[in-house]
Amino acid sequence: MARSMEKYLRPEVVTTPFCPGCGHGVLMGSLLRAIDQLGVDMDQTVFVSGIGCAAWIPSPNFAADTLHTLHGRAVAFASGVKKANPDLKVIVVSGDGDLASIGGNHLIHAARRNLDLTVICANNMIYGMTGGQMAPTTPQGHLTATSVKGNPYRPFDLVKLVKGAGAPYVARGAVVRPYELIGYLKKAITSTDFSFVEVMSPCPTQYGRRNKYDSPGAMYDRLGELCGSFSDASCPLPEGALPLGEFNHD
Amino acid sequence: MPLSKVSNPVQAGRRYLSGNDAAAEGAIAAGCRFYGGYPITPSSEIMEYMSRELEERGGAFLQMEDEIASISAVVGASWTGAKAMTATSGPGVSLMQECLGYAAFTETPVVVVDVQRAGPCTGQATKVGSGDIMAVKWGSHGDYQVVALSPWSVQEMFSLTIEAFNLSERLRVPAFLLAEEATGHLRERVDMPETVEIYTRDYEPGQPPFGADDPAGIPSMPSFGDGEKLLVTGSTHDQWGFRKTEGPAFHDALVRRLSQKVLSRKNEICRHDGYHLDDAELVVVAYGFTARSALSAVRAARSAGIKAGLLRLITIWPFDNELISRVAEGAKGFLVPEMNLGQVDGLVRAYAGATPVRSLTQVNGSTISPAGILAALKEMS
Numbered sequence: 001m002a003r004s005m006e007k008y009l010r011p012e013v014v015t016t017p018f019c020p021g022c023g024h025g026v027l028m029g030s031l032l033r034a035i036d037q038l039g040v041d042m043d044q045t046v047f048v049s050g051i052g053c054a055a056w057i058p059s060p061n062f063a064a065d066t067l068h069t070l071h072g073r074a075v076a077f078a079s080g081v082k083k084a085n086p087d088l089k090v091i092v093v094s095g096d097g098d099l100a101s102i103g104g105n106h107l108i109h110a111a112r113r114n115l116d117l118t119v120i121c122a123n124n125m126i127y128g129m130t131g132g133q134m135a136p137t138t139p140q141g142h143l144t145a146t147s148v149k150g151n152p153y154r155p156f157d158l159v160k161l162v163k164g165a166g167a168p169y170v171a172r173g174a175v176v177r178p179y180e181l182i183g184y185l186k187k188a189i190t191s192t193d194f195s196f197v198e199v200m201s202p203c204p205t206q207y208g209r210r211n212k213y214d215s216p217g218a219m220y221d222r223l224g225e226l227c228g229s230f231s232d233a234s235c236p237l238p239e240g241a242l243p244l245g246e247f248n249h250d
Numbered sequence: 251m252p253l254s255k256v257s258n259p260v261q262a263g264r265r266y267l268s269g270n271d272a273a274a275e276g277a278i279a280a281g282c283r284f285y286g287g288y289p290i291t292p293s294s295e296i297m298e299y300m301s302r303e304l305e306e307r308g309g310a311f312l313q314m315e316d317e318i319a320s321i322s323a324v325v326g327a328s329w330t331g332a333k334a335m336t337a338t339s340g341p342g343v344s345l346m347q348e349c350l351g352y353a354a355f356t357e358t359p360v361v362v363v364d365v366q367r368a369g370p371c372t373g374q375a376t377k378v379g380s381g382d383i384m385a386v387k388w389g390s391h392g393d394y395q396v397v398a399l400s401p402w403s404v405q406e407m408f409s410l411t412i413e414a415f416n417l418s419e420r421l422r423v424p425a426f427l428l429a430e431e432a433t434g435h436l437r438e439r440v441d442m443p444e445t446v447e448i449y450t451r452d453y454e455p456g457q458p459p460f461g462a463d464d465p466a467g468i469p470s471m472p473s474f475g476d477g478e479k480l481l482v483t484g485s486t487h488d489q490w491g492f493r494k495t496e497g498p499a500f501h502d503a504l505v506r507r508l509s510q511k512v513l514s515r516k517n518e519i520c521r522h523d524g525y526h527l528d529d530a531e532l533v534v535v536a537y538g539f540t541a542r543s544a545l546s547a548v549r550a551a552r553s554a555g556i557k558a559g560l561l562r563l564i565t566i567w568p569f570d571n572e573l574i575s576r577v578a579e580g581a582k583g584f585l586v587p588e589m590n591l592g593q594v595d596g597l598v599r600a601y602a603g604a605t606p607v608r609s610l611t612q613v614n615g616s617t618i619s620p621a622g623i624l625a626a627l628k629e630m631s
Contacts, residue, residue, distance in 0.1 A: 010479070012492065043477045048326070060481050060492055065474040067329060068483035068493075070352050073322040076314065080323030081474060083310045084284045085330035088475050106322075109315035 005032045008042060010063045017056045019128075021208070021216025023201030026175035027122055028057045030199075031093070034185035045089040046081050050074035050103060053129050054095035054122035054201075072102030075110045075119060082115050090116070091189065096123040096137040100156055104136070111165035111194050118188045119196045121158060124203035132206030139240055143210040159247050162196040169195035171246045175202070176224045180244060187246070200227065200242055252450040253416065259307065262442045269407040269433040270337075272440055273363050274299035276411025277335055279446045282361070283309040284334035286323035288316055288342065291375045292431040293365035296337035317342035321349040321360070328358045329482060331451070331473030333415055337363035339431075340382050341372065343389065350424050351390030352484045354508060357422035357460065357469065359451065361414045362386075364426055365434040368589075368615040377615030378431040380538055380589035386426045387567050393505055395512035397425040397519065398567035400537040404438045410564070416449035417519060421512055422468055428566055430589065432539040432617050461489030465503070466510035512568055520570040523562040526552060530559025531582040532630055535574070535598050537563040540587050540618050547623035554624075556631045563594070574601040581605050583630050587618050 009032075018024045035042070043065075047058035051071035059068035065088075069077045074094045082090045092099075099107050099121045110117060126144055127133040134144040134151050137158065141150040163170045169191045173181035181199060188195035202208065202223055204216035213219045226242045237243065260275040267275070274296045277285075285300040297313070304311045310327070314320040320336045327334040338346065343364050353360045364386060368379035386398050397417045399410040411427050418425035457470040459480060469489070472478040481491030486501045494500035512519070525545055527533065532551070536544035541562040551558035561577055563570070574597070578584070584602055586595040587610040595609040610626050612618045 043479075044475055046474045059483060063479050065329075065478070065480045066482065067326065067474075068481070068485065069322065069325075070348055070484055073318065073349065076319035076322035077326035079312060079314070079319070080284065080286055080326030080328075080334070081330055083286075083312050083323070084327035084332040084334065085475060088330065105315055106319050109319070 005029060005036065008032045008035065008063055009061055013061050018053065019205040021202070021204035022053070023124065023175035024054055024057055024122055026178055027199050027201050028061065030175070030178050030181045031057070031120065031185055034182045034189060037182070038186055038189060040089060040189065044087065045091060048074045048078040048081065048090060048092045050094040050098035052095040052098045052127070054093060055098065057093045057122065072098055073106065074098065075103060075106040075117070078117050079110055079113070079115055082117055086116070089189070090118070092117060092119040094121065096121055096125065096158065097127045097135045100158055100161070101136045107162065108165035111162050111167035111196065114166065114168065114194045116192050117194055118191070120185065120188070121196065121198045122201045123158065123198050124201050124207060126203055126207040128203045128206045132210060158198045163247055167196045168193035169246070169248045172198045172200070172242065172244050174200035174223055174227045174242065174244055176220055176227060177244060184246065252452060253447050254450065255445050255447050258443055258446045260442060262444045265440050265442055266437060267404055267440050268295065268435060268437045269404045269429065270295035270365065270435065271299055272404045272407040273337070273411045273427060273429065274303070276408040277361070277415070278303060278307060279408070280412040280415035281333050281448050282335050282415065283332035284324065284327035285309070285336065286312045286314050286320045286327065286334070287336045287338070288314055288320045290339045290342045292367055292434050293337040293339050293363060296363055317345040318349065321346040321362070324360050325349060325353050325358050328360055329474050329480070333359070333419065335361040335363065337365065339365050339367045340369040340385070343382055343385055347389040351392060351394060353424045354390070354394035354396065355484055356482050357471070357508070359418040359422055360424050361411070361418050362424060362426050363411065363429060365429045365431055367431050368613065374615045376431070378539065378589060378617055379613065379615065380430050380540065381593070382428065383566060383590065383593040386428065393509060395509050396423055396567050397421065397512070398428045399426070399564060400428045400566050401433055402538055402541045402562065403433070404436055405440050407433060408440060408442070412446055412448065416447070419449045419451050421515070422471060423512060428538065430539045458489035460487055460491050461504070461507065465507050466514040467507065468511050516568050516570065519565060519568060520573065521564040522570065522573060523564060525560040525562070527559040527561060527577065529557055531557040532585060532627055533559050533561050533577055533581045534585045534587065534623060534627070535561045535563065535594065536587055537566060537594065540589060543618050543620045544587060544623050546620035547627060550620065550624050551627045554628070556627055558627050566594070569597050571597070571601040574598055575603060578602045578605040583608065585610060585623070585626055585630060587623050589613065589618060
């Protein structure tokens with residue numbers, strides 16, 4: 001990460017907790033750049049996270065108040081923080097399993113309630129920390145530690161899920177397109193409504209190896225293809241496409 | 251000790267109130283500024299009261315999507331510096347258990363009013379029970395301590411709610427008001443005081459928020475927004491909150507301190523009442539609503555020439571084992587009537603020494619009558 005972002009990190013933190021090739025470092029850098037560009041007061045910001053690799057993006061790295069909670073409950077904790085002290089900026093950073101599986105109910109109700117929370121979901125499409133089990137976001141047919149013949153079920157489209165629950169700002173970014181991602185994060189943080197940014201972030205260690213990617217680089221290339229610009233509405237989307245953008249307008 | 255006398259913010263004087271309303275007023279008086287909850291019989295009147303009153307008084311109210319979210323929001327709110335609570339009943343307590351362990355482990359003050367109903371499971375939702383005694387102490391995994399107080403009157407639904415807040419804030423532990431449906435829905439006279447004593451959270455800027463050199467120490471508690479760059483985590487942590495998930499010494503020291511900070515202060519925490527204990531041969535150990543019937547039975551037994559007394563436990567957790575051992579020395583027998591299958595009975599037996607203990611259990615969804623307790627005393631005499 002660029003030295004200019006070091007001021008947002010705790011001096012005690014000297015190494016990244018992430019595996020080689022993990023996308024979460026890019027997400028961490030993108031989030032800090034968004035914070036830097038907005039001039040967010042870190043002393044009046046609370047970062048709330050659940051359990052999993054993505055929950056370690058803010059905790060303990062960020063030099064701000066951090067609340068590293070239980071598996072799935074980050075959004076519920078964050079709702080209490082925001083409601084009890086509306087002057088604090090509250091940003092949730094957690095993973096797809098945490099936010100959309102065990103915490104799915106809290107996510108949709110927070111979107112419905114529309115408290116001023118920013119929820120950033122690092123989606124690596126698998127349970128990374130526990131060893132690569134199937135997530136609610138694992139694409140159908142893909143291989144995980146609990147679906148060795150391929151995931152038989154359909155994944156959630158998190159953007160549609162959260163938008164359907166009433167979130168006024170919903171975006172999908174990807175670590176292969178960091179400048180767009182920073183833009184979405186800035187809008188989400190600035191929003192005074194409930195805002196949700198799904199961030200596609202590859203997990204080479206657990207996901208890539210099982211699904212026969214030759215290298216982390218190959219995973220990033222494929223993600224780039226799936227996140228391509230799909231502006232021509234007459235063209236059908238390729239299978240597994242992950243259209244990026246803001247989805248808050250019908 | 252930052253215990254200060256303040257004007258009671260709710261209407262003082264002689265009043266006629268339900269137990270649940272009195273608990274809500276106790277919370278207001280204690281300085282509660284956040285309520286997060288989910289409706290459940292027979293506690294919902296507390297939530298309804300807080301939804302009407304709390305924001306009028308500068309606090310915040312959130313109806314959450316379930317009990318897990320409720321206690322999570324309460325913990326989050328507590329870290330903003332707000333005194334925070336929820337109210338629930340057995341099924342909700344079961345759902346909250348993981349997060350109650352989080353509160354204990356992160357030393358977050360939270361108050362839970364558990365208006366107990368007839369369990370297990372959905373049981374008889376509108377009927378009384380007292381089956382959560384062990385659940386509130388042992389329900390979350392791992393070793394930790396909580397405070398639990400048992401009110402026997404509407405007056406105590408008010409005063410012990412304040413005490414639960416004071417102990418929770420002072421000790422940085424979850425504190426329960428272990429009420430029962432019969433007390434929650436009871437309506438009776440209350441003498442509301444003009445002033446109340448409330449505890450203000452200790453905060454020394456710059457001090458470590460999760461530990462002290464004292465193996466029974468209670469650390470200073472900052473709030474989000476104080477500029478302390480807090481690291482709150484449910485993983486094993488050092489005194490500044492950095493995760494320490496490898497070193498055995500960190501875990502050992504933390505788990506032991508979290509218990510010792512409560513157990514070493516038992517003498518300051520534990521309260522009880524005694525009636526006719528001075529020369530009592532048969533001692534009824536009772537708590538909550540059952541203690542009302544027990545007192546009536548003890549008086550009737552005295553009239554019948556039986557030297558009976560009542561030991562009313564106000565504090566259930568931490569359990570005052572020394573008290574039981576002390577009373578056991580002068581007693582010929584204990585009788586423990588309970589609206590469960592003998593949860594406090596087992597504790598009394600553990601510390602009664604050679605004094606025989608008789609358990610009187612009733613789990614039919616109704617309160618134990620004085621006649622039943624009197625009959626047992628007559629059999630024992």
